[in-house]
Amino acid sequence: MKKKFTISTEDYLKTIYELTENGESASTNALAQKLKISAPSVTGMIKKLASAKPALVEYQKHQGVTLTREGKRAALEVIRHHRLLEAWLVQTLGYSWDEVHEEAERLEHVISEDFEQRIAAAMGHPTRDPHGELIPTADLKMPPEDSTPLSALRPEQSGTIQCVKAADTDLLRYLESLGLIPGAAIEVKDYSPFDHNLTVKVGRKTVVLGLNVTSKIFIAM
Amino acid sequence: MKKKFTISTEDYLKTIYELTENGESASTNALAQKLKISAPSVTGMIKKLASAKPALVEYQKHQGVTLTREGKRAALEVIRHHRLLEAWLVQTLGYSWDEVHEEAERLEHVISEDFEQRIAAAMGHPTRDPHGELIPTADLKMPPEDSTPLSALRPEQSGTIQCVKAADTDLLRYLESLGLIPGAAIEVKDYSPFDHNLTVKVGRKTVVLGLNVTSKIFIAM
DNA sequence: AACAAAATTTAGGAATACCTAAATTTTATG
DNA sequence: CATAAAATTTAGGTATTCCTAAATTTTGTT
Ligand SMILES: [Mn+2]
Ligand SMILES: [Mn+2]
Ligand SMILES: [Mn+2]
Ligand SMILES: [Mn+2]
Numbered sequence: 213m214k215k216k217f218t219i220s221t222e223d224y225l226k227t228i229y230e231l232t233e234n235g236e237s238a239s240t241n242a243l244a245q246k247l248k249i250s251a252p253s254v255t256g257m258i259k260k261l262a263s264a265k266p267a268l269v270e271y272q273k274h275q276g277v278t279l280t281r282e283g284k285r286a287a288l289e290v291i292r293h294h295r296l297l298e299a300w301l302v303q304t305l306g307y308s309w310d311e312v313h314e315e316a317e318r319l320e321h322v323i324s325e326d327f328e329q330r331i332a333a334a335m336g337h338p339t340r341d342p343h344g345e346l347i348p349t350a351d352l353k354m355p356p357e358d359s360t361p362l363s364a365l366r367p368e369q370s371g372t373i374q375c376v377k378a379a380d381t382d383l384l385r386y387l388e389s390l391g392l393i394p395g396a397a398i399e400v401k402d403y404s405p406f407d408h409n410l411t412v413k414v415g416r417k418t419v420v421l422g423l424n425v426t427s428k429i430f431i432a433m
Numbered sequence: 434m435k436k437k438f439t440i441s442t443e444d445y446l447k448t449i450y451e452l453t454e455n456g457e458s459a460s461t462n463a464l465a466q467k468l469k470i471s472a473p474s475v476t477g478m479i480k481k482l483a484s485a486k487p488a489l490v491e492y493q494k495h496q497g498v499t500l501t502r503e504g505k506r507a508a509l510e511v512i513r514h515h516r517l518l519e520a521w522l523v524q525t526l527g528y529s530w531d532e533v534h535e536e537a538e539r540l541e542h543v544i545s546e547d548f549e550q551r552i553a554a555a556m557g558h559p560t561r562d563p564h565g566e567l568i569p570t571a572d573l574k575m576p577p578e579d580s581t582p583l584s585a586l587r588p589e590q591s592g593t594i595q596c597v598k599a600a601d602t603d604l605l606r607y608l609e610s611l612g613l614i615p616g617a618a619i620e621v622k623d624y625s626p627f628d629h630n631l632t633v634k635v636g637r638k639t640v641v642l643g644l645n646v647t648s649k650i651f652i653a654m
Numbered sequence: 655a656a657c658a659a660a661a662t663t664t665a666g667g668a669a670t671a672c673c674t675a676a677a678t679t680t681t682a683t684g
Numbered sequence: 685c686a687t688a689a690a691a692t693t694t695a696g697g698t699a700t701t702c703c704t705a706a707a708t709t710t711t712g713t714t
Contacts, residue, residue: 220671240692253672255693260670274680274692304525305551315545322539330526441701461662474702476663481700495662495709 219321222290223247224257225268228279229287233354239276285352292348293320293328295341300331302342309342309393310384343384344375344394344430359430362398362410363423370399371433378428391415392429440542443511444468445478446489449500450508460497506573513569514541514549516562521552523563530563530614531605564605565596565615565651580651583619583631584644591620592654599649612636613650 262271268283359374402411483492489504580595623632
């Protein structure tokens with residue numbers, strides 16, 4: 213029953229899931245950029261994924277790809293591994309939230325289902341990773357997420373940071389230094405319509421954040 | 434400074450180390466058998482390892498291989514990873530000694546030096562893995578081992594089990610059921626010269642062990 | 655020493671997953 | 685709507701690492 217995929221295949225499926233999850237289309241170029249692989253290589257690979265038996269993606273030339281049932285299953289399996297590993301690295305080995313991504317990126321492909329179960333149980337079956345992102349359940353369903361990007365908030369709106377969708381070490385360290393971490397209460401004070409800057413109060417501090425930052429922070433209200 | 438090797442390369446170097454460590458020669462066939470790869474594939478690979486810059490093995494046709502300084506370093510790095518991981522899996526995730534090998538076999542190739550240091554520190558820098566095998570030090574020296582194979586002992590000799598050199602799940606479970614684990618005190622009661630069977634007292638039990646078993650158990654006296 | 659068996663290497667090939675350069679298709683714009 | 689720009693695919697390769705079949709070399713035995 214359990215299919216074994218290559219590391220490449222798993223990274224493609226995971227990336228396709230993450231692109232389409234956010235509403236973006238999983239185009240050749242988008243995949244090439246996220247995976248740091250040339251566009252022609254991506255075309256070749258998605259053809260292979262599309263003609264696998266069973267097919268892992270649906271593909272029509274020049275139209276990008278979507279995951280099939282099988283492809284989505286495989287993607288969620290890898291994402292579950294990744295996020296459980298991140299949580300585990302933070303909780304048991306003292307990694308900080310900006311250090312875990314790279315390590316999990318490699319480990320996610322080699323741990324057994326037994327390992328997955330053991331770390332999940334050891335942590336009491338957490339539902340979110342250190343960045344606040346939802347961990348797919350053991351039966352590979354992604355729980356519903358109800359948060360709003362900070363970039364969509366306007367003055368006088370407030371809430372709590374639910375998750376930060378970023379892997380970049382420097383950005384994560386910067387956000388942490390400002391107290392912009394999951395659980396933090398924030399309130400929008402001002403909005404500049406032309407540059408999309410938001411003035412945000414977090415704790416005692418007030419900071420001005422550009423769209424590059426506000427689009428990656430998700431708020432529960 | 435740090436070189437990155439492929440998983441295949443690391444498994445070859447580790448296997449060559451383990452064969453030569455025990456005095457056996459790392460012949461094409463021995464490698465093929467241990468790695469479960471065909472003999473022609475092994476010939477091809479050792480040629481590549483020999484012509485790498487810097488060379489990882491010394492190779493003369495029909496004579497097998499030995500590790501160069503560089504090759505030995507790389508082998509010890511992988512072995513350190515493997516044995517630290519085995520210890521970590523047992524101590525923090527409740528794996529038993531017969532379950533850890535497979536998992537460590539895959540993880541050993543993907544963990545960072547940071548991960549290695551963190552688990553070593555978390556365990557208080559252990560010197561032996563769950564099978565009693567020595568863990569190479571952080572500066573990649575293999576500590577000296579002073580144990581004797583049980584197969585070399587004769588009646589009235591006794592000692593303590595230092596390590597069990599085996600990866601086979603069934604054998605390890607069998608040995609554990611007999612109390613033949615590191616730290617156990619044993620005494621040789623009888624020897625059958627023709628079949629090399631040893632009658633050994635361990636705890637309250639007395640068991641007869643063949644060469645297949647006694648050659649894998651190492652005793653400190 | 656000659657021959658058979660065993661070990662090893664050579665030859666030829668396959669699968670995976672990348673790449674660059676060039677051609678094609680889609681899309682955006684004046 | 686024609687054409688330039690952008691996106692995508694096709695064509696042709698490379699690097700790894702594995703395979704089987706056949707040839708060669710070494711080893712062991714009369
Ligand atoms: Mn990955
Ligand atoms: Mn994360
Ligand atoms: Mn391995
Ligand atoms: Mn071990």
